[in-house]
Amino acid sequence: xxxxxxxxxxxxxxxxxxxxxxxxxxxxxxxxxxxxxxxxxxxxxxxxxxxxxxxxxxxxxxxxxxxxxxxxxxxxxxxxxxxxxxxxxxxxxxxxxxxxxxxxxxxxxxxxxxxxxxxxxxxxxxxxxxxxxxxxxxxxxxxxxxxxxxxxxxxxxxxxxxxxxxxxxxxxxxxxxxxxxxxxxxxxxxxxxxxxxxxxxxxxxxxxxxxxxxxxxxxxxxxxxxxxxxxxxxxxxxxxxxxxxxxxxxxxxxxxxxxxxxxxxxxxxxxxxxxxxxxxx
Numbered sequence: 001x002x003x004x005x006x007x008x009x010x011x012x013x014x015x016x017x018x019x020x021x022x023x024x025x026x027x028x029x030x031x032x033x034x035x036x037x038x039x040x041x042x043x044x045x046x047x048x049x050x051x052x053x054x055x056x057x058x059x060x061x062x063x064x065x066x067x068x069x070x071x072x073x074x075x076x077x078x079x080x081x082x083x084x085x086x087x088x089x090x091x092x093x094x095x096x097x098x099x100x101x102x103x104x105x106x107x108x109x110x111x112x113x114x115x116x117x118x119x120x121x122x123x124x125x126x127x128x129x130x131x132x133x134x135x136x137x138x139x140x141x142x143x144x145x146x147x148x149x150x151x152x153x154x155x156x157x158x159x160x161x162x163x164x165x166x167x168x169x170x171x172x173x174x175x176x177x178x179x180x181x182x183x184x185x186x187x188x189x190x191x192x193x194x195x196x197x198x199x200x201x202x203x204x205x206x207x208x209x210x211x212x213x214x215x216x217x218x219x220x221x222x223x224x225x226x227x228x229x230x231x232x233x234x235x236x237x238x239x240x241x242x243x244x245x246x247x248x249x250x251x252x253x254x255x256x257x258x259x260x261x262x263x264x265x266x267x268x269x270x271x272x273x274x275x276x277x278x279x280x281x
Contacts, residue, residue, distance in 0.1 A: 035059040045073040077152040090152025106157035109133050109165065111246050114239075116190035116226035119179035121146050127192045128179070129226050129239075131158065137165035142192070148175050160246055160275040161239065193229030194236070199253055202265035203227055203236065206251065227251070238269070247272040 039055040043065070050073055057064040071078035071089055079088045113132040118125050128142040143150060143166060153174070156165045172178075189207045191200055207224045214220070225239040225246075234253040239246065249272045253265040 033059060035064070038063075045070070079152065088151055106155050106164065108159060109137065109156045110159045111161070114225050114241075114246075118182050118190065120182045121148075121179045122176060125182055126179075127190045127226070129163075129190075131165060136168040138168065138171060140164040140166055143171065145192075146175075146179070150174065160279045161248070189224045189227060191227045191229070191236075194227075198263055199234070199265055202253060202267050203251065206267040206269075207238070222247075234265075240272075242272070245274050245276050248275050249273065 036058045037055050038058050041056045041063070043050050043052055043056070052066060052069050054066040054069065067087055067089065068078045077088075077090045079090075080086075081088065109131065110133070111131055114129060115132070116127065116129045119128055120126075124146070126142065126146050128146075129139040131137040131139070137156060140150065140155060140163070148171065150166055150171075153166050153170045156167065157163070158165060189204055191203055194200055194203070207222075207227070210222055211224070212219070212221050220242060223241045225241060227239075228237045229235075230237055230250075236251040236253075238249050238251050240249070241247070250270040252268050254268065256264050256266050
């Protein structure tokens, strides 16, 4: 008996299987339907004929194409997230961006001219750490705080701190407006993750008191970059530069009410770590 030219199959199994290993679905979530494979269909993308590994499907006079293959030809990153059963389709910004957003081989960068500042974005004011190398980079955790979607964008990793960054060229495709630099009076040091005014004041005073100091006959000048609140309460990471090197130290706040009626904080610190030296070991 001659086989029919069109072979029947279930559209859900083929469509998802052509793109991802999507797991097993419950019977009450999707509906089984009959569809047709059309390997005789020609596909032209941007004027160029392409040959798909998985041929189109026809169901109810509508064509269904494999998302991952078509996305690649259209210059998009296509990812499948099993936990929420979601397909993410994101524009690729440059040739160096991987076709799969799950690539963990980050671009390697180092701190060159880091600068922390406050920026205004969509009505809010946010602290950000910028790094000027061959391009302008924004620190990823600051961008996340601003609510900018970076899914599928290429990330860079700073060798000294381990922080992830995204370059401005790619971010411009996602932000709703250009962040504008602003300045908060009486706060020359940028602090992230801490809203308590008395704690911020104590940190600011500590940083200011130790900008210039002398140990024996040696003079030191610390240039503060940024202070980030850590998960442990009253604990902060302080990034600074000194004599051409980048250092990081941990600040800890202790509550004190000994000499005043209001709550004040005493700041202690760990020894400074030369992260340029330790990162090279």
